Amino acid sequence: MSELKWLERRALKVLQGGDMPLYLFTLAAEEIDLVADVARIGRDEAGRLIGYQRPEKQKHVKQIQEYLDSEDPLFPNGLILALPPEVRWKSSRGPSTSDGLAVSGTLEIPIAADVDGPRPAWIVDGQQRSLALARTKNRRLPVPVAGFVAPTLELQREQFLRVNTVQPLPTGLVTELLPEIARVPSARMATRQLPSALVDMLNQDSESPFQGIIRRASTASDDKKSTFVTDTSLIEAIRESIESPSGVLFPYRNIATGTTDTEGIRRALIAYWGAVHDVFHDAWARPATESRLMHGVGIRAMGRLMDRVMTHVRDDDPNARSAAEAELTLIVSHCAWTEGSWEALGLAWNDLQNTPRHISALSNFLVRTYLAERTQRQ
Incomplete structure (x- = not known):
């Protein structure tokens, strides 16, 4: 990335297993649009699948925005972001920076100096909420964020399917994404992976x-x-x-x-x-x-x-x-x-x-x- 500036936030670093840390931090509502973008599902000119997010639900976004614009909103529903590999982490000093579950420190996220430049992160979960946050009058509302470093689109898609199991995604969206990932989140989804790839073939x-x-x-x-x-x-x-x-x-x-x-x-x-x-x-x-x-x-x-x-x-x-x-x-x-x-x-x-x-x-x-x-x- 060129011509960057760094957004610095106090954060917790959580290791849940493996070598992929999870960062817990806060962004102001107005900063969401500077840091993260939505990867809409679509096809490029060669027919390759791009993105993974479903279309915007305008009614749902409007309802969230109306609540955010109210006098005393409580908004515990955070966002999950796929962060770029360039993020920097600095652990806090001192004996009490870790409780055995998380480490406190500072997370630095690179953002483009130009407000119209590319966003460094992608929204894995919470796209409707992020759209409402970008439009709310309550610009400095603190928003809880969970972020993980995702160097590949495949990893983003995999996590997108995993975090959307409580409120099921549209069947068509899930089945189209399945052939694009190596580790399928569930056995039920795995049975549709090959058929979906074959349907993709039939369509092209x-x-x-x-x-x-x-x-x-x-x-x-x-x-x-x-x-x-x-x-x-x-x-x-x-x-x-x-x-x-x-x-x-x-x-x-x-x-x-x-x-x-x-x-x-x-x-x-x-x-x-x-x-x-x-x-x-x-x-x-x-x-x-x-x-x-x-x-x-x-x-x-x-x-x-x-x-x-x-x-x-x-x-x-x-x-x-x-x-x-x-x-x-x-x-x-x-x-x-x-x-x-x-x-x-x-x-x-x-x-x-x-x-x-x-x-x-x-x-x-x-x-x-x-x-x-x-x-x-x-």
Whole structure:
């Protein structure tokens, strides 16, 4: 960093394990905006994920600000900051500077001399609070801060997921961040890490029928009109196939060695969903209000049908997509993705909802119909 000035604060240094200290200190409300910034989730021009924070909730921020502007606010809800490696720590002198749990001292944070310069720290938790603090009239309100040095974006993302487990983050935001970190905070999240990475691949691969039409947390507002599939439904469809012993994607994982044939999974997914695109072309890439194939219920049900269809198709076959297409033609006359009704289910085409009951009913119908038609063909 060049042309720096240093913000000095009395602080406590806490070692909770390992070699990553936690610093506890205080900033004035007006200083938050000088020290820390929000890493909004998005995609760069190359399609790489950047940031990790969800969009601003204006109503929530306004409510916090109104309280901060009141006469005697008590604001114990602090912020968690990812600090730059350049921070400097000086322990206080004397025998009473430590109680065995924390050490008192001085923390120095480098900030740009220019108020419009880059912020040295990133907000890991408390972005809505930080926005309200930056706008409050109570400019010198002391704000409790916990900071840790995070030299990498991966570490920031990992801590962001860990500290947001009490009040769950949006599922789409969590699943999109998971492939970007090495140490997943929980076993439940770990089951979605590989499926999320595969959905990311499907959204960017030029051979994928899903290219550019999957809506993720990072999808820009202007691009949402051209996205038709929510990532959560597709992630869950892939997760089921990978985790279930009866799933067609299950054999691609070697549980003994912990390895996964991701290229084989890629070929299978592109072959199958490419065939779905070809067979039901009129129902593809349309809003869910116009096509239940693009709806969560359609994606989940067709995902379960994949486990049956792709047992008859080799993913390494150059004609795998055509082979899958031949299998799917068996159910075409029984489907009502955009009009008519699902007579066997007693539902109009647009009455299907993304609920467990409708997902199970539609899945069961599609699998039964496919097996029955295949038996007759033989």
